[in-house]
Amino acid sequence: MAAPSRRSQQQQVPAAAVGQSSQPPSAFPLPPAYPPLSPSCRRAASCLSPPHSPESNALSLSRQGPDSQPEGEAAPQPAITPRPLSPPPGEAANILSPISSSLPPAPSSGSSSSSSSPSSNSLSSGGSPSESPESGVIGGVSSIGIGPGGPLSAVSGAFRELFEACRNGDVSRVRRLLEPGNVNAKDMAGRKSTPLHFAAGFGRKDVVEHLLQTGANVHARDDGGLIPLHNACSFGHAEVVTLLLCQGADPNARDNWNYTPLHEASIKGKIDVCIVLLQHGADPSIRNTDGKSALDLADPSAKAVLTGEYKKDELLEAARSGNEEKLMALLTPLNVNCHASDGRKSTPLHLAAGYNRVRIVQLLLQHGADVHAKDKGGLVPLHNACSYGHFEVTELLLKHGACVNAMDLWQFTPLHEAASKNRVEVCSLLLSHGADPTLVNCHGKSAVDMAPTPELKERLSCKFNLVPSLSEKAFFFLFNSFYWHL
Template sequence: MENRPLCRHHLVLLLGMALLAVPPAMGEMPGQELPAPAQATAPERLRPCPDREPPPDGPCPKAGEPASLETAMARDDGPMLATLLETGLAPESTGPSGRPLLLEAAARGRAELVQVLLSRGARPDARSPEGDTALMLAAGAGHTRVVELLLGKGAATNVVETRSGETALFRAVRRGNLPVVEALLAHEADPRIRNRPAGETVLHLAAAMGHAALIGPLVRAHASPDTLSAGGASPLHLAAGNGHVAAVAALLEAGGHPMIRDAAGMTPFHTAAAAGQEGVVALFLERGLSPVFPDAAQRTPLHVAAQHGQVAVLQRLLAFPITPDPKDREGKTPLMLAAAEGQSEAVRCLLQAGADAQARDTDGETALHLAANRGCAEAIGHLLQAKGVTPDAPDRRNLTPLMLAADHGHREAVKRLVEGGARVDLVEPAEEETALELAVMNGHVEVVRELLWRGAAADHVTRRRQTPLHLAAFRGLCPVIEALLEAKVPVDPRDGAGRTPLMQACERGQADAVRLLLLRGADPKARDNLDWTALFWAACYGHKDIADLLVRHGCPAGHKDREGRRAVDLARERGFPEVVGSLEAGNSGQ
């Protein structure tokens, strides 16, 4: 037997035994009863510590140490708790955390204390302020023995926690504790209860967390593998999306429908493909599922794998004898979706597998149009190298990829397209606009600079005879105006109505643009086809500050148009008294 030093409580016991062996004191008669020793009350002193190692929560209690709830709880000391209960502590009292003692003991896995409390009348279904029961806490912490004790005393298994709507079974499943799950199911825990707000059952939870061993028992207890959550997902969708191969296999064995659709119309196969879960995809293929089975939008697993850039899944799917160009409801192929999302490696993979880069969707767009529209420069680079691709092919609206890239401000895409042979001065027929005009109207100054540097005509006119400078001035786009003027465009070009960019800026009240144009030499006295100056346009629309600015720059306030009206007359007719007052003061000073 191992020799160990005696702890203090052992010494106390030995001393007591020695005292019992001492003969009666001198003067005592044989048979005479000794006076009864003073007895300590139970709450004041502890029982002797058993002959064992000190418990992990602390050293053995000292002889004479006062009994306390904290000590009993820390050491799972049932007799100490029983002593406390006998001397006035109520079984329904609260512990250090403010929860009933039973819940405190259950949460800590103190089986001995739980047993004492239950035997002294503690209610097994008492709740914490948060709505937890002892069974929930024990199940969530994996305390199997405590769960068994509570169930033996009739603890209700289907009580739901107030906020989440979850039962003790949810807690056990989340932990993946099979013995606790089986114990709860044996006591009629209902696996069909849904939590809040997700509307999921415990089978959803087990599937999502990959607890494959729990799936069989739950299904045998009537959990349905095809139940959809509030978000429209089945347990199989969750297991597939999270890559839990064993859980997917267990659900399939339990009767889960592999082609069930979620709220988005996708099957678990689609979900796995989108998430790049190659192991689950391999399992589905081994089970004979088709890699081109369509979802509600007629998209196949090949589509969603391409869209999300899951190259490993793409390669596995393309190893089957299938077409790389199935079309969805909008006529889009996997290559188009990959291009639109900028999944350049997926684009390269599909092109190597023979995908058709010239295929068009219902809008007449190719993969190159979609990549340009989203600014996916690297994908554009791959597509421009594909057989038969022409960089200037128009879509149904007669927009080229370059026009789309310019319209959305994608400078790198513009650069790739021009370097790949796209022409910068092609004209869209409806408004006779080039890529430059589209970039200007949307204020994409970096694209404007790129196109100008690549040779775009800065003085091109649209169907309305407007130049890029007209378009920029009308919108008050000062950085674009600067870029165009740096390209040496005329500052006073005329549109179809004879108006200059300055006049258009005045009409729209673009004060900063007016100042910039005047600074760059725009003529404030220029007249349009109505014989209006810029001042007329400012007065007509009530822009007093601009009117004052024009007068200060020499625009004559007394000039009359063809009908003999002055700018002040227009302001009066349109009801702008502040402009009238300012211009009348200007007239009197002239």
């Protein structure tokens, strides 16, 4: 796949694995209820990790609590045995539905749904998700703090139902139970997660929408400093991630260990989420407290996204063919200026400009495409647009700062391209933006010399005052007559 050929005779021109982390800052101590963590235990700060998922091991060594022991020293026996990464046989149901098993029975006056214990299949009203947040992190509610710094109180059946409804995606129950006073209630016995943490972690988009409409705080943090966006990213819920970002969630929010949502998504190999985050301004250069960036910790499947190589050929083809939907599904700041691996090594903007894809050119420019990018022959996108007479694209590129007298490796300017192909309107546009028709290429030819018709030659000359005007001709005639008369 290559941009339209400019000159057929043109010559070819060459053109970590996650290690054990250091201790987190002492400024962010974990609550006393958490035991010291061993390297085999899930990091205490993690908001969500399915005990039955092998992906939960990805962060097992990345964030240890402040009580973790230096290498070579035995950790003290914890007061509470940490939850195993994989539940023993027969205990999966208890681990996957901790709210009902750890809470006292709801009052008899409560709804029937609160008086019965949900089974392990109650994670979703429409079926179990492919990944389920670790219930030991966001479940097990025994007391609630209402609002920031709110008082502790015994959990009523309604509050228990609210957390269960958010986790299970039961929008009707959430609407019935939710009110401004409990929309940001926190799980004080667990990780101090809010209803939005629950809904985001389990990918309950409808519930997330309703919570946000009711005033849920997208910036609310749990004990580990994670916001709901961390939860949604960790488990690959791209639609929820997009919704939270559109409602003001910070794509570069850092938890207590400086992990961003992009760290979470890349570690778990959530490619779609990585793309969404990058499209909304996520910074891949941010490093955690161990000095690791998202790329350093990324799952192999996500590394290509963070290097700009993910489906590069498909992105270039979308730019060439004008496939806006495909382009926007793949475009990020990391690949907007990628070069083709073969052919002319064109960028998406070269291809869109050469094939007159006006809308694609607009989108690429809006997302940071470089109007000065050069292909293998030194051509900028403006060369391509002018060579094929694409007036509107040429105008767009000039408005975005394209150099009107840019030269390729053979000193051809965009005006050389337009003039040699008799693109009269494009020549006039270039001249109005300061194009110089006297510049010569490597063969000593100017744009005027390369114009194929006398009319275009005269226009190029007149526009640049290379041909004397009628008044100038009259002046010289009278001057010469007077001179020779003397």
